[in-house]
Amino acid sequence: MRDATPAPALHRRSFLKYSGALGAAATIASTLSACSSGPESTNEADGGGEGAERTLTAVIGYGNDQSWDPLMTASAFAMAGNHHVYEGLLDTDPISREPYAALATEMPADLRATTWRFTLRPGATWHDGKPVTADDVVFTYGRVLDPDTTTLAKNFFASWLKEVRRTGDTSVELVLKFPFPDGAQRLTLAKIMPKHVFGKAGALDEATTGKAVGSGPYRQTAHHPKSNTTFEAFADYNGPRKAAFKKMNWLTIVDAAPRVAKISGSSAGAQISDNIPYANISQLEKGGLEVAGGAGMNHLFLLFNTAHKPFDDVRVRQALHYAIDTGKMIRAALRGHGKAASSYLDEGNPTYRKASTVYGHDPAKARELLKEAGVSGLKVTLMAVNVSWIADCLPTIKASWDALGVETTLEPQETAALFTKLDQKKDFQVVAAASNPNQFGLDADLIMHYNYGPGNTWMRYARWEDNSVAKDLFRRMDRATREPDPAKKKTMTQDYIDIVAENAVIYPVVHNELITAWDAGELTGIRAQPYPGINVLQAKWA
Numbered sequence: 354m355r356d357a358t359p360a361p362a363l364h365r366r367s368f369l370k371y372s373g374a375l376g377a378a379a380t381i382a383s384t385l386s387a388c389s390s391g392p393e394s395t396n397e398a399d400g401g402g403e404g405a406e407r408t409l410t411a412v413i414g415y416g417n418d419q420s421w422d423p424l425m426t427a428s429a430f431a432m433a434g435n436h437h438v439y440e441g442l443l444d445t446d447p448i449s450r451e452p453y454a455a456l457a458t459e460m461p462a463d464l465r466a467t468t469w470r471f472t473l474r475p476g477a478t479w480h481d482g483k484p485v486t487a488d489d490v491v492f493t494y495g496r497v498l499d500p501d502t503t504t505l506a507k508n509f510f511a512s513w514l515k516e517v518r519r520t521g522d523t524s525v526e527l528v529l530k531f532p533f534p535d536g537a538q539r540l541t542l543a544k545i546m547p548k549h550v551f552g553k554a555g556a557l558d559e560a561t562t563g564k565a566v567g568s569g570p571y572r573q574t575a576h577h578p579k580s581n582t583t584f585e586a587f588a589d590y591n592g593p594r595k596a597a598f599k600k601m602n603w604l605t606i607v608d609a610a611p612r613v614a615k616i617s618g619s620s621a622g623a624q625i626s627d628n629i630p631y632a633n634i635s636q637l638e639k640g641g642l643e644v645a646g647g648a649g650m651n652h653l654f655l656l657f658n659t660a661h662k663p664f665d666d667v668r669v670r671q672a673l674h675y676a677i678d679t680g681k682m683i684r685a686a687l688r689g690h691g692k693a694a695s696s697y698l699d700e701g702n703p704t705y706r707k708a709s710t711v712y713g714h715d716p717a718k719a720r721e722l723l724k725e726a727g728v729s730g731l732k733v734t735l736m737a738v739n740v741s742w743i744a745d746c747l748p749t750i751k752a753s754w755d756a757l758g759v760e761t762t763l764e765p766q767e768t769a770a771l772f773t774k775l776d777q778k779k780d781f782q783v784v785a786a787a788s789n790p791n792q793f794g795l796d797a798d799l800i801m802h803y804n805y806g807p808g809n810t811w812m813r814y815a816r817w818e819d820n821s822v823a824k825d826l827f828r829r830m831d832r833a834t835r836e837p838d839p840a841k842k843k844t845m846t847q848d849y850i851d852i853v854a855e856n857a858v859i860y861p862v863v864h865n866e867l868i869t870a871w872d873a874g875e876l877t878g879i880r881a882q883p884y885p886g887i888n889v890l891q892a893k894w895a
Contacts, residue, residue: 405894408600409876412615414628414741415885416768417605418578422560423544424496424506430605432792433886434582437601438480439544439567440592442471442490442525443537447888448880450795452537455592456485456545456568464534473523476591479547480572487519492548494527508802508809509539509793512834531835535796542793570596570890580605597878597893609633609741616642616870624875627887629868630741631688643873646690647883650699650791650800652861653746656784659858660816663728664782670857672722673733673783674712676757677750679863686745691865697801697850699864704797706847708854712862719757732760737785738768742865750785750862775814784814789867791884797846798834804859806830815858826852 419428423435436447444455454460456477461469477485494517497506513533518526529536550566551557563576570592571584581604586596604623606612609630616626617640629637629644638644655674657664664670679693692700696708723729733754737747747763754761774781790800804811807827812818818827826849833845854860869881878892 406599407894408602409598409625409889410623411601411603411887411889412606412612412623412626413603413886414607414609414612414626415605416607417576417580417582417603418769420561421563421565421576422557423546424493424504425561427505427792429792429885430582430603433888434573434584434603435544435565435567436541436569436886436888437571437584437596437890438565438569438573439546440569441541441544443540445538445541445794447882447890450538452540453593455541456490461537464537465532467529467532469527469529470520471525471527473525474592475523476589477568478589479550479568480566480587481547481550482589483547483549485523485545485547485568487521487523487525489545489548490525491517491519492552493543493545496546497543505810506542508806509542509799510536512802512831532837533834535798538794538796539799568592570594571601574600578605594890598889601889607739607741613637616872621872625869625871625879625887625889627867627869627885628741629870631690631868634688634868634870637870641872641874642870643879644868644870645881646866646868647881648692648699648701648864648866649789649883650702650864651787651789651867651884652694652699652864653743653785654788654859654861655857656786656811656815656859657857658781658783658814658816659820661780661782663726663731666726666728667856668722668726669728669731671710671712671855672719672726672757673754673759674857674860674862675715675722676719676759677712677753677862678714679712680714681753682746682749682863686742686749687863687865690868691863693863694861697853697861698797702795702797702800704843704846706850709851710854710857712857712860714753716753716757723757729758730760731758732762733782734762734764735783735785736771736774736781737763737765738771738787739765740768740787743785743787746863747785785862788861789884792886797850798830798842801830801846801850801853805853811859817858822852822856823858826856 413430415429417430419431420426421431423439426432440455442457443452445452456474457471458474473485479485496502496504497510498514513530513536514527515530516528520526547566551560563578565573570587570590572587573582574585575583581602584601586599606615612626613633616623634644657670659665683689683691695711696705698705737743744765747765751761751763790803793799793803807818817823829849833842833849836842836845867883867885871879875895876892877895882888
């Protein structure tokens with residue numbers, strides 16, 4: 354990297370502690386302390402105001418005690434917030450995922466070129482008033498591409514982006530390893546961070562604990578990890594999607610009942626909420642709210658520890674998938690708002706093809722596979738995140754495995770607690786959790802690299818990356834990434850997804866819809882997204 358001040362290397366333990374790793378509710382983080390001042394008793398104040406001056410109050414159904422570092426996090430709350438606080442050179446529409454110029458003045462002239470040149474938006478400033486410069490861009494991508502620094506964003510850039518150069522005070526160029534048009538959509542994942550703020554020693558630790566200083570339409574005004582984060586419109590923002598709300602207060606309410614109560618009735622304390630339980634859809638609609646969902650990549654998956662016998666045997670992993678009564682799960686837990694996985698990708702993905710191995714409910718086949726593997730009297734402890742809809746699905750998994758003769762113990766727990774155990778390399782058998790790589794994008798190459806690839810966090814959890822099948826898979830993934838012909842690339846991707854399906858190391862059980870509810874009498878321009886969180890950059894008071 355030229356003209357870059359090297360970012361301090363992040364120790365692997367720090368990465369696993371502070372980075373996000375689950376699309377829907379997860380991050381590999383222990384509970385973090387608040388970085389804002391003021392008594393906790395004031396945190397749920399709606400902010401007052403009248404008319405256009407009033408505060409937008411939103412409810413997010415996921416934890417807010419995880420990293421806010423935009424290059425590290427996969428926290429649903431933090432990622433949604435960061436889209437309002439930070440900008441990439443390019444950003445993407447939250448629904449169509451089409452890229453548009455954000456901090457850059459325009460899109461690259463030729464997306465198939467191996468050099469993309471960008472000029473920064475004239476007058477763009479950070480929330481502390483200092484100008485955005487090319488040095489900030491080089492600093493940000495220096496963290497992404499530094500071989501001695503581990504970031505989640507590296508998974509989405511390292512294979513195709515070679516270098517980012519400063520060409521002037523407000524101009525940069527990105528040098529690609531090969532033509533990669535899909536990279537334009539990924540630039541939103543490299544939210545540009547101010548070097549003068551986060552380039553200081555120890556400053557990135559503040560980002561993990563919630564500090565956010567961007568150039569976007571909203572600036573963060575307070576952060577209380579266990580209750581809420583507040584924002585206000587940034588008066589000097591001159592970009593394409595200006596703030597429509599003077600102030601916003603985002604509440605974190607993980608438990609379903611209080612979340613629904615907060616948005617319900619004549620005395621509702623919020624105007625919008627994501628992660629609406631399926632059982633409450635009718636109630637909220639009758640109460641006059643707009644309720645809409647989106648089907649996408651959101652899924653319940655199983656993660657196996659392949660270093661813990663007998664889960665090193667693919668037949669055992671397959672057996673436990675075949676045993677699950679997904680039809681019952683969809684009817685009872687998801688109220689019909691889901692589909693059994695027939696590929697790693699959901700059926701709406703442009704690269705979707707039914708996998709060569711599909712885990713339909715087949716207890717007889719499950720028993721046969723366990724017998725072939727020489728396994729009997731198996732006892733399984735299933736650790737799981739406590740996300741409400743996941744908790745609703747767990748009884749079906751237990752009943753299915755118990756019926757197979759597999760004695761099953763459920764251990765649901767807070768997401769941060771569960772993944773701290775994995776961070777600490779504690780032994781486990783199987784994990785059930787929620788994920789949605791669509792938070793990062795829709796292209797299959799990105800989605801698959803989120804969970805699979807050499808050096809990938811998830812592969813280390815599964816203890817699988819040194820397996821010969823895994824190494825062959827990674828080679829196939831790399832060849833598909835580099836393939837210039839879209840049709841050939843699609844087929845190559847579908848073929849290696851068949852390998853992922855057959856081995857079932859990290860693999861979805863069901864894909865489900867995510868539901869958002871809002872007061873249409875108060876808000877207009879809301880679009881329900883098929884991944885966690887909300888985006889109100891094109892919304893306004895009705």
